[in-house]
Amino acid sequence: MSTDPRPEKPVTPTPLDHTPAEPGPTMAARWLAEALGTFLLVFGSISAALFASDFGTGTNGSSLGIGFVGVAFAFGLTVVAGAYAWGPISGGHFNPAVTLGLAAAGRFAWKDTIGYIIAQIVGGAVGTTCIVLIGLFAPGGWLSAAQSGGFASNGYDALSPGGFGIGAAITAEILFTGIFVLVILGVTHATRGTKLAGLVIGLTLTLIHLASIPIDNTSVNPARSIATAIYGGAEPLMQLWVFLVFPIVGALLAGFAHRTLFDTKPSF
Template structure:
């Protein structure tokens, strides 16, 4: 019989192993990431709309502005950048409707939604405040004209770029926010998702803007709508409720639907 000592064997984890998992980012860092991402989205998208969408014509008569296409791309590109820069920290919501839609789908804790939403609204408000600061040093009358024009706020009726009524705005916000959340839930799925999720989400937001800017200036994001309404005047504030309530309605419907249709037992 051998008298050699029995070699040590590595411990096998069991159900009784209470070793805590590696700690993720602190809540404060997650909230900072959400504020930063929403800041980037609003500053880039609204900045493009106010500074560059209609920049007059050149000496040959061609437009120097980026138009609806440029603004749509600006919103999409900011989401791509934010998703890859801060998404690994906070999940990269940058949108209260997305946060609530993810919670409805069982992908995000309901208890954490308020903190995320506050951070997003603050980030957006800082973005438009800095646009105002830049405007103070702009050409004479630029800031007054931007504010009297609604400051790129969302709107319906006389405040819709295409004169669409409130019914069109409500329908568009429910539909497009729902589509946006469904795409996000699909491309970020733990087993069916893609490493290109940030790019897909950004391109989807670009597409949504290309279609819906003429309808109501495209919200699908209450933080974006609040940020511009703060400086868009009384009419923008009076119509703001539509662009808070109905993006959230669309996101919640999409979240609950995705959970029932695609995340149930039959879907694996």
């Protein structure tokens, strides 16, 4: 028993926090949690983009689709669900850029990043594969049309919803991924964080999509970009490197900056 007269504060696990303290879930359980969370993120949000964003019009001429706003909320809601369901097991990264950003900030072990990233890529790929399986039974050549349309892949120039070029895509991915990682690091801090971290993170991802879907379909997550590009055809695959490299650049910059600016112990 502690001799400190002050009451001890209970430690409450928060989604997307650093590596769980020992004893804790096995590494295999953490990999599985990352795969499941990334599966949910990709399957739920890309399903919304492909099945529901432009569903058609009703009898009164109004749109039945959810549009960009609905897709943006789908990304945010899947992150909220995954963070609270599996965050206490693995930290709930569900994104290679987040994993590397947390490592750069000193919140996650570099040696564990490869296993997490592989699990995330596998989970995302399974997510889009399940969408393809549904599409096999869709009417009117839906699947071939979805694939010829890029399968909700990220892209620039002709693949950008708004016709933005590669420079815009690079800049957006660095900035928006950096902002995302900074928010994550802030709300999951061991002493300054909040129990509502999962909700804040999901709403931040929604905001990011609301702002940037027209630019390049919004990546900020290399696992999401890989998952759609593998079914989107040759052109999305050729442009994929942008959405692998620059979200990671943004995440690393944010991680190192947060560690330097906010987590360095004062020398006085």
